[in-house]
Every structure is written in C-alpha cells, then in structure tokens.
Amino acid sequence: MDRPNRPSALSPSTLGPQPSVHAEQGRVIASLPTGDSVEILLYGATVTSWKSNGRQNLWLSSAAKLDGSKAVRGGIPVVFPVFGPPPKGHATSALPQHGFARTSHWEYLGSSSSESGALAKGGDDSIKLDFGLSAAQISDEARKAWGYDFALVYTVTLGKDRLQTMLNVQNKGDKTFDFQMLLHTYFQVKDISKTTVNGLGSQPYVDKVLNATTHTQTTPSLSITGEVDRVYAQIRQDTTSIVEDGKPSIDVVRDNLDDTVVWNPWIEKANGLGDFEPKDGYKNMICIEVGAVDGWQKLEPGETFEGGQIVKSNL
Template sequence: MDRSHKPSALTPSTTGPQPSVHSEQGRVIATLPTGDSVEVLLYGATVVSWKHNGRENLWVSKAAKLDGSKPVRGGVPVVFPCFGPPPKDHATSALPQHGFARNSTWQYLGKSSSESGKLASGGDDAVKLDFGLSSAELSEDAKKAWPYDFGLVYSVTLGKDGLQTMLNVQNKGKESFEFQMLLHTYFKVDDISKVSLTGLGSATYVDKVLNATTHTQSTPSLSITGETDRVYTAIKQDTTSILQDGKLRLDVIRDNLVDSVVWNPWIEKAKGMGDFEPKDGYKNMVCVEVGAVDGWQKLEAGDTFEGGMIVKSHL
C-alpha cells in the first residue's frame, strides 16, 4: 500500500535499550525496555494484548478464535465500513455485521519510532506499528459487496504510559463513499460491580436494550448493573474514564471522534454467545468503543479521514 507519510525507520540509540519488535505465526509483538508490551494479529489487525506494569488491560474470551476463522471476541477489533448490521438501503447493505476489516488479513507495514506523538518523548519510549488493508487484499465476496477503491492504515503505538490506536482511511477511487468506523475495545476489569464510567454525563445515547430509544444521561457517572448496549453520540468531553473501586483505572481519550459505545452482555447474552468464555466473563470486562457511528462519514475521491484513541493506564 502506498503511503504519503511513510514513517521513518526506528533509529537505534546508543544511550540505552530499545523497543523490540518481532513477528511470528501471524502476529506482531512489540515490547518496551520497561517490559510493557502489545500484541497484534494480522487477522483483523486486532490488538489482543496490551500489558502495562505487568498487568493485562484487554479482555479476550477464552473461546476466541485466533486462527483467522472468525472475528476475535475481545481485544480491539476494528469495525469498518459499517457498524452493526448494515441498513438495507445503503451501499454497505451486502456486507456482514461490522463490515470486513475485522475479518480480513492485513499487511504489516513495519515499525517506526514515535518521537513526536502524544505518548513519547524519545525513540526508546514508544514504538509504532503500522498495518495496511486495501481493496486489493479483500476477498472477492467483500469486493463485490463494497466495490470502492480504498486504503486503510492502522497505527498501533505502544508508549510507556499508554496505547494509541489510529485508523487512517483514504479514498483512492474516483467516486465518493460513505463509511462508519469503530474500535470495539474490550477492557479488562477486576469486578464489574465496582466499576464506574465518567465523562458521559449529559450526553445523548441510543439504548439498544430499550428498543433503540434515545435518552440523555442524567448522572455524571455510569455503573453497569445489567445488559448494557448504548451508543453515545456527539460527546462533548474527550475522555471517558474507567474507575475501579472509585480509583482511576484507565482513561479512554477520543482523537477526532465524538461517538462511543458502552457494552456489556451481562448474564443471558453471554450465555447465548458460543465464543464468550467463561460465561461469567462479563464480570471482568467492559467495552468502551470510540468511533464515528452516528450517521455516515462521506469521503470524497482523494480525501482522507483519521480517528482513533489514546488509552492511558493509571496502575
């Protein structure tokens, strides 16, 4: 895939240890000198592990398929170009739920230092991994279902205090297209009954558990006490924070995105999903998913769109 802003190569430093990056069996693993690490499958460019200070921050189902046979249940699946079941009257109507990005095999485009990003002050503090997907790499079925010429570059940056994931969408064709995108992140928590989310107060949301009715969140914090499936739109605050026992655990910072989904399947829905294990795993996860899902993003020929998140750990 051609990239107009190809990152410079990681320059070895003589002043100390450098991040290590290696690929094996369809995955890329990066580790900082601190021991922090990130692991990304080429299938779906799905981040399946992010460890900070020896602690895993992402939840992955024990029954998740990591062999490319179906989208991964857990981690950070990439949703593109449609969120949820596509509408019948739209150009994405022939695509499966959540589109094709999460069940396509991406190319690993290489690593670079990240000295100018929000997560790094020097080349040994962070490493950026780039993954690419274009129309040429899609299955024949996906090409027929969505026949646009596009290019995606997904950048995963591991920093000493956080993780950044950014999706760059380029329209390489001669006609405009519409899309939605979402980073369907499953965060690992100790006990969902002691978790609260802040940063969504006064925001409008569509509650899919309540027949897709529209509501406004009246409380400054949200607790998960049952099945939760809310699409928050036009959120004014950039950061949604996850608190455990009243203590700040993770900050999820939207970058050029104003929508977020909050999801937890709870008891019955977890039982009904064959790839959700253990069945009481809902007690140890919550999805906070940044995206552009309220309506459609229109991208003219030759234009690009970029959006993503920075997640900071407070442990």
C-alpha cells in the first residue's frame, strides 16, 4: 500500500553505533545500541516483545499462536474497527470480536532512525518501523463483512526505555464509516498481588465483570484482587502508571485517545482460555489498553484519525 513520506533506507554512518533492523520469518526485529529491542509479528502487526535494561516489559502466553492461525495472546494486539463483540444492527455486526486488524497480514513499509544527541558518540537513539494494512489486504470474509475502503499505518518507534505505538486510520473511499480502535497491551509484572494501577482515581468506569454497570473509582490506586475488566472513558489524566511493590515500573501515556481498559482474567477466566498459559500467568500480567472505544469515531471520506501511546519503563 502507499504510504506518504515513506522513510528512505538507512544510510551507513561513521558517527557512532546504529540501530539494527532485520526482517525474518514473518517478523521484524529492531534493536538499539543501548540494548533496547522490539519484535513485531507481521500477522496482526502484533508487538510480541519489548525489552529495556535487560527486562522483558510485555507478557506473552507460552501457548500464544505465532503462526498466523489465531490472534496472539499477549504482546500488543491491534484492535480495529470494533472493540469487543460487535453490536447488533451496526455496520460492524458481521465482524468477529475485536475486528480483523489483529488477524490480518500487514505489510512492512520500512524504517527510519533519528538522532537527538542522547547517545555519547552521535549514534542514532531511536528507530521507527511502519506497517500498513488496506482494504485490499484483508480477507474476502472481512471485506464482505465490512466493505469500506480504508488504510491503516501502524508506527512502532523504539527509543531508550520507551516504546511508542501509533495507529493512523485513513478513509480512502466515498462513504463515511464509524470505527473503534484499541491497543491491547499486556504488561509483564513480577507479582500482581504487589501491583497497583495509578492515574484512574475518581474516574467513572464500566465494569464488565458486574454486568456492564457504571461505577466510579474512589481510591487513587487500583489493586488487582480478582477478575478485572473495566472500561474507563474520557480520562482526565494523560498518564496511567503501573506500580510494582511501591515502585513505578511503567508509565502509559495516551496520545489523542481518551479511553483506557484495564484487564486481568484471574483464576477462572484464565482457566477457560485455551491459549492462556501458564494458567497462573495472571499473577504476572496486567493489561492497560488505550483506545477510542467509548462510542464511535466517525471518519468522513478523505479524513484521517491518529491515536496511540507512549509507554515508558522506569526500571
């Protein structure tokens, strides 16, 4: 698919250490001289690994399907054009849960690097990777279920101790369409019983565990003591933080997105998910998912929407 401002190929530099990028077996792997790295599966454009300071920041099920047969359980799946089960009577109603982006094969559009002077010898200190998906690339079944002309450009930028993921949605056709989008990020934690989520206090949320009823969080921090499946909409603060054993570990900063989903399946739900392994893996993960899922985003012909996140490791 076409991409405006496609980055030129990286040119050799003698100024200092450079990022490494290579594609192999349906995935793209990038690393920085600092040791930070990221891996993206072309199936779903799913980020399956993000490492900084020798730590794996993302949780990936040991039973996750990485062969393109099923959406990946873990990492950062891309949800589009509908979040959750599609509502009856809506244009997305014939689509599967969470839409088709996470189960489509994306195109790798290329990479570019940038230098901001953070590295001592002038080496590049970030690498940007672009992936594309258009109406022509999705399955016949998905195109029949949702027949709009669209293009997605998903940009993954790796920096020292940070990862930015941005989804650009373009309406290429002559019909207006509605959509939802979400970045379903699974973060790895050492012990969920010692983990809290900050930045959601005093916020209303829809609790899917309690029959989608609306509540307001009255505590500054959210502790995970059972199954959690909450949709926080129109959040006032830009940053949601994961705190482990009293120490901030991950900051999630929303960019042009107002909503955040917090999810942990706990014991019973984890046991019921065939691709969730180990079954006690809920003790070592928490999903903080930024998106536009409260209602629908309307995109007129020729219009573009872009939103995403910057996640920062504090460890």
